Amino acid sequence: MEQARRSLLRWLLGGGFSASIISFLYPAFRFMSPPEVPEASINEVSAGKVQDLKQNQGRIVKFGNLPVLLVHTSAGEWRAFSAVCTHLNCTVQFRESSSQIWCACHNGLYNLNGQVVSGPPPRPLDEYAVHIRGDEVVVSRRA
Amino acid sequence: MTETPQTLAWFEERLGLASMRKFLAHKTVPVHAGTMWYYFGGITLFLFVIQVLTGTLLLLYYRPSPGEAYESVQFIMTRVQFGWLVRSVHSWSANLMILSAFIHMFSVVFLRAFRRPRELTWLSGIALLGLALGFGFSGYLLPWNTVSYFATKVGTDMAAAVPGVGHYIARFLRGGNDVGGATLTRFFGFHVAVLPGLTTLLLLAHLALVQKHGISAPRWAEEEYERKRMPLPQMPFFPNFFLRELMAWYAALGVLGSLAALFPWELGIKADPFAPAPAGIRPEWYFLAPFYTLKLIPSHVWVFEGELVGLLGFGLLALWWVALPFWAVDRKGIERTRWVTGAGVLLIAYLTTFSALGYWR
Numbered sequence: 001m002e003q004a005r006r007s008l009l010r011w012l013l014g015g016g017f018s019a020s021i022i023s024f025l026y027p028a029f030r031f032m033s034p035p036e037v038p039e040a041s042i043n044e045v046s047a048g049k050v051q052d053l054k055q056n057q058g059r060i061v062k063f064g065n066l067p068v069l070l071v072h073t074s075a076g077e078w079r080a081f082s083a084v085c086t087h088l089n090c091t092v093q094f095r096e097s098s099s100q101i102w103c104a105c106h107n108g109l110y111n112l113n114g115q116v117v118s119g120p121p122p123r124p125l126d127e128y129a130v131h132i133r134g135d136e137v138v139v140s141r142r143a
Numbered sequence: 144m145t146e147t148p149q150t151l152a153w154f155e156e157r158l159g160l161a162s163m164r165k166f167l168a169h170k171t172v173p174v175h176a177g178t179m180w181y182y183f184g185g186i187t188l189f190l191f192v193i194q195v196l197t198g199t200l201l202l203l204y205y206r207p208s209p210g211e212a213y214e215s216v217q218f219i220m221t222r223v224q225f226g227w228l229v230r231s232v233h234s235w236s237a238n239l240m241i242l243s244a245f246i247h248m249f250s251v252v253f254l255r256a257f258r259r260p261r262e263l264t265w266l267s268g269i270a271l272l273g274l275a276l277g278f279g280f281s282g283y284l285l286p287w288n289t290v291s292y293f294a295t296k297v298g299t300d301m302a303a304a305v306p307g308v309g310h311y312i313a314r315f316l317r318g319g320n321d322v323g324g325a326t327l328t329r330f331f332g333f334h335v336a337v338l339p340g341l342t343t344l345l346l347l348a349h350l351a352l353v354q355k356h357g358i359s360a361p362r363w364a365e366e367e368y369e370r371k372r373m374p375l376p377q378m379p380f381f382p383n384f385f386l387r388e389l390m391a392w393y394a395a396l397g398v399l400g401s402l403a404a405l406f407p408w409e410l411g412i413k414a415d416p417f418a419p420a421p422a423g424i425r426p427e428w429y430f431l432a433p434f435y436t437l438k439l440i441p442s443h444v445w446v447f448e449g450e451l452v453g454l455l456g457f458g459l460l461a462l463w464w465v466a467l468p469f470w471a472v473d474r475k476g477i478e479r480t481r482w483v484t485g486a487g488v489l490l491i492a493y494l495t496t497f498s499a500l501g502y503w504r
Binding site for chain 1: 443
């Protein structure tokens with residue numbers, strides 16, 4: 001009887017102590033997890049005037065808080081891709097010398113369709129739509 | 144003149160210095176051909192103290208926000224008296240500390256100082272090396288320059304590749320979905336509060352374990368003196384070894400001061416989240432080997448993505464190295480001496496070769 005009472009008290013004390021520790025740690029753990037901050041959904045942005053970007057050139061434009069690479073090909077076409085390398089998240093750039101998209105971090109190479117040509121990137125770059133409205137270049141999400 | 148013994152007696156009564164002197168008088172250090180390698184643990188500790196001191200000074204001016212971090216470091220380097228030197232000493236000391244910690248670790252391997260009953264000393268030392276690398280990674284972002292920005296993007300994205308929990312780890316590290324102001328604040332918190340706290344606790348445990356088990360002598364030195372039927376020579380820790388260690392610290396300080404003054408640490412260009420990663424970008428030297436390995440791994444290995452395979456490889460390599468004291472002896476208790484030496488040599492060869500390739504290619 002005495003032993004059972006001791007055992008019960010030990011369980012109650014141990015359980016209460018563990019529960020109190022968990023009750024201290026849980027809010028601290030939740031505090032450290034960053035909250036989801038909703039971002040305004042952007043579907044298209046103006047990427048400047050047509051004459052601002054010559055043929056066989058590219059530049060990064062802000063698409064909300066995402067970098068998008070806008071390319072004016074040597075054939076006169078307009079292309080836009082997510083500028084985030086699919087390998088390890090670096091920001092890619094257009095290489096005029098080879099007319100390709102290059103990531104300097106781990107030497108990943110993409111063609112002007114966003115497909116991987118060489119290097120470690122596992123997936124193609126996400127493509128955006130480009131429209132010309134008057135003399136304005138508009139980049140938008142693909143449907 | 145009669146004041147001194149009285150003052151000493153006053154402290155003696157309150158601190159019990161005699162027992163400390165007695166304790167130090169009994170502590171000894173083995174003397175053999177590899178004794179010089181014992182100094183690197185102390186040098187690492189000394190450089191950590193330099194880090195704490197210079198880091199505290201930098202805290203007086205540094206501001207951890209994307210709009211002010213770069214400018215505050217620029218202010219330290221250009222306007223604050225000796226600011227350039229304090230920052231340069233902090234950066235150089237960080238690198239020398241990691242180099243010294245690596246030398247200490249490999250000397251422990253080649254002198255077999257991890258053997259029973261020192262497994263926990265090895266594990267606490269490896270954890271301290273991990274924390275030192277954490278200091279390097281978190282501190283690298285604080286100046287908020289282009290190189291540090293992309294190094295953090297790559298480093299945190301590697302964490303994201305861990306199956307299942309990777310996304311949560313990356314979000315925890317970044318303080319959000321991408322590297323930004325929240326990451327900088329978080330890394331600052333890790334760098335000046337979380338990591339120093341953990342390091343202090345682990346360092347105390349590591350030193351207490353070294354104290355408990357004493358300094359290990361290599362088997363070959365013990366056997367050499369067993370054949371001679373003589374005890375292995377020992378030197379008193381205090382003052383003999385301690386004074387030699389002080390000289391080693393002084394030499395380390397000389398190297399550190401020279402490097403910091405002759406090659407001041409550069410600040411680079413301010414980070415722009417909408418600029419492409421610049422050509423020739425590479426991380427600090429101690430992350431060059433995994434950086435170059437990731438460059439070599441193709442996009443897919445069989446059905447798996449290359450970065451996942453790389454991460455798995457690094458994880459297994461780290462696990463294998465951490466578990467060294469447990470596979471260094473077989474079930475009969477016989478040491479696998481050649482395996483350990485081979486593993487140490489292979490790891491050094493991998494780190495130096497891939498780091499050199501990562502630097503030059």
